[in-house]
Amino acid sequence: MKSGSKGKSTKLTMAQQADRHVLYEKSVQDTAGEYEFVSETFQQLRGRAAINIREDFCGTANMCCEWVRRGDDHTAIGVDIDPEVLAWGREHNVAELRPGAQMRLTLMQEDVCTVKTAPVDAVLAMNFSYQLFKTRDALGNYFRSARAALVDDGILFMDMFGGYEAFQELKEKRKCKGFKYVWDQASYNPVNGDLLCHIHFEFRDGSKIKQAFTYDWRLWTLPEIQELLYEAGYSKVSIYWEGIDDETGEGNGEYEPVTVGEADAGWICFIVAEK
Numbered sequence: 087m088k089s090g091s092k093g094k095s096t097k098l099t100m101a102q103q104a105d106r107h108v109l110y111e112k113s114v115q116d117t118a119g120e121y122e123f124v125s126e127t128f129q130q131l132r133g134r135a136a137i138n139i140r141e142d143f144c145g146t147a148n149m150c151c152e153w154v155r156r157g158d159d160h161t162a163i164g165v166d167i168d169p170e171v172l173a174w175g176r177e178h179n180v181a182e183l184r185p186g187a188q189m190r191l192t193l194m195q196e197d198v199c200t201v202k203t204a205p206v207d208a209v210l211a212m213n214f215s216y217q218l219f220k221t222r223d224a225l226g227n228y229f230r231s232a233r234a235a236l237v238d239d240g241i242l243f244m245d246m247f248g249g250y251e252a253f254q255e256l257k258e259k260r261k262c263k264g265f266k267y268v269w270d271q272a273s274y275n276p277v278n279g280d281l282l283c284h285i286h287f288e289f290r291d292g293s294k295i296k297q298a299f300t301y302d303w304r305l306w307t308l309p310e311i312q313e314l315l316y317e318a319g320y321s322k323v324s325i326y327w328e329g330i331d332d333e334t335g336e337g338n339g340e341y342e343p344v345t346v347g348e349a350d351a352g353w354i355c356f357i358v359a360e361k
């Protein structure tokens with residue numbers, strides 16, 4: 087025993103050994119599914135393939151990497167305000183790409199509302215990140231700046247969650263390989279719509295990473311988002327709703343445009359806003 091260790095085990099817990107960004111990518115992101123949705127929907131709507139994208143709130147740039155991997159002519163610009171998450175993405179995701187693909191990816195540490203980029207076919211703002219804008223002015227301003235970043239027939243893709251459970255203070259746990267993911271809607275204020283959420287991770291040795299990620303959002307509703315997008319100048323806004331697997335009764339991963347959705351406890355949809 088080393089002197090000074092007083093017999094305490096120096097073995098690290100599973101939480102201490104884990105990397106919160108790895109856990110996030112494994113439990114939250116589905117870049118392959120997102121890629122399929124964006125590329126197929128763009129092709130259907132525009133009759134051509136999307137080649138250049140900008141990923142707003144790109145975090146670890148996982149989606150940008152997926153995009154440039156999927157086509158030799160694909161380019162991606164990732165924008166995030168946080169230097170730590172971008173550095174992690176460069177080291178763990180971008181470094182894994184072939185050199186040719188790395189050349190077609192640009193990461194920018196900027197605010198999505200003020201960043202200036204060359205026009206792209208599609209802007210992606212996934213995992214509900216735009217909900218950090220809490221006023222109509224702030225969110226409308228973001229939608230206008232995303233629109234300005236698009237080519238003439240460009241499209242903004244976002245996702246959204248809702249349903250009556252979205253307005254509740256609750257915790258949901260989901261088993262992932264090697265850990266548990268906990269979604270914690272810690273507080274909701276019905277007066278102004280503020281929703282404070284955390285992601286925690288739990289491990290089988292009892293250790294935890296509490297508040298690995300925190301989101302201070304306003305819980306917007308779909309009608310508000312559609313109105314704001316039209317006010318920001320988009321010509322057509324469509325809501326793509328997930329179909330149901332007849333056997334399991336669960337979502338089947340296929341999204342179709344709808345004008346009527348299900349009043350489920352919890353749903354996730356895509357918002358497609360055409361310039």
Ligand SMILES: C[S@@+](CC[C@H](N)C(=O)[O-])C[C@H]1O[C@@H](n2cnc3c(N)ncnc32)[C@H](O)[C@@H]1O
Pocket residue numbers: 114115142143144145146165166167168171196197198199211212213214215218
């Ligand atoms: C929920 S994460 C989204 C990660 C990723 N897009 C995904 O789909 O999982 C939100 C990200 O937005 C970034 N962010 C917050 N405010 C921003 C702003 N004004 N401009 C650019 N990035 C911002 C944060 O640093 C964080 O990495």
